[in-house]
Amino acid sequence: MTPTSKRARARHQDLALEAAAEIPAGGLRRVVVDRLLDDGQLAAYVDVGIRADAAAQLREGRVGCDDVAGGLAEASRAADVAAEQRSREVIAQACAAVLEDADGWEWTAEDESEARYEARTWLQSHLEFAEQVGVDGVEREEARHV
Numbered sequence: 001m002t003p004t005s006k007r008a009r010a011r012h013q014d015l016a017l018e019a020a021a022e023i024p025a026g027g028l029r030r031v032v033v034d035r036l037l038d039d040g041q042l043a044a045y046v047d048v049g050i051r052a053d054a055a056a057q058l059r060e061g062r063v064g065c066d067d068v069a070g071g072l073a074e075a076s077r078a079a080d081v082a083a084e085q086r087s088r089e090v091i092a093q094a095c096a097a098v099l100e101d102a103d104g105w106e107w108t109a110e111d112e113s114e115a116r117y118e119a120r121t122w123l124q125s126h127l128e129f130a131e132q133v134g135v136d137g138v139e140r141e142e143a144r145h146v
Contacts, residue, residue, distance in 0.1 A: 008050040012043055019087040023122065027107050027115040028098055035094045042086045049079030092129040095119035099135075 016036035023029040036042060056072035063069070098119040107115065123130040123138040130138050 004047055005050060007054075008043075008047045011050060012046045013037065015042070015046060015083060015087055019091060023091070024118060027105075027111045028095070028118045028122075031098060031115070032091050032094045035090050035097075036087060039086065039090050042083055042090060045079050045083035045086055049076050049083060052076035052079060088126065088129045089133055092123060092126060092133045092135060095123050096130075096133065096135045099123075 016033050019036060020029045020032045023032050052072050053076040056069050056076060059066070059069040059072060096119075098115050105112070120138060123135055127138070130136075
């Protein structure tokens with residue numbers, strides 16, 4: 001699913017780039033950005049957040065701040081929180097994919113080693129997301145960069 005409005009598409013792309021910015025490895029960063037941009041659940045959260053925000057602004061412009069406008073603004077914030085959460089889950093899934101199947105991708109040995117190292121390091125520092133997406137064992141193994 002792609003967000004439906006131009007504003008939502010721009011926000012989805014910004015969110016993907018912001019989330020991936022914490023990944024230093026080029027190969028892993030590309031995988032993360034691609035997965036974030038292709039994630040339908042993330043796109044839906046972004047879309048809902050943008051639409052709820054627009055509805056809140058429209059309501060406020062017509063009748064002022066009331067319970068309806070407040071509820072819409074709250075829905076927008078909740079969708080933003082869900083999008084942030086989902087982006088971390090997608091990063092965890094991307095890291096797991098790199099650890100499980102990096103040799104199947106067209107990377108140099110150095111890029112593969114770097115991507116695996118960064119994936120394991122990210123998962124070790126974000127164990128709650130690793131656990132949420134079913135990645136086991138990262139806390140027991142030491143990240144090694146060859």
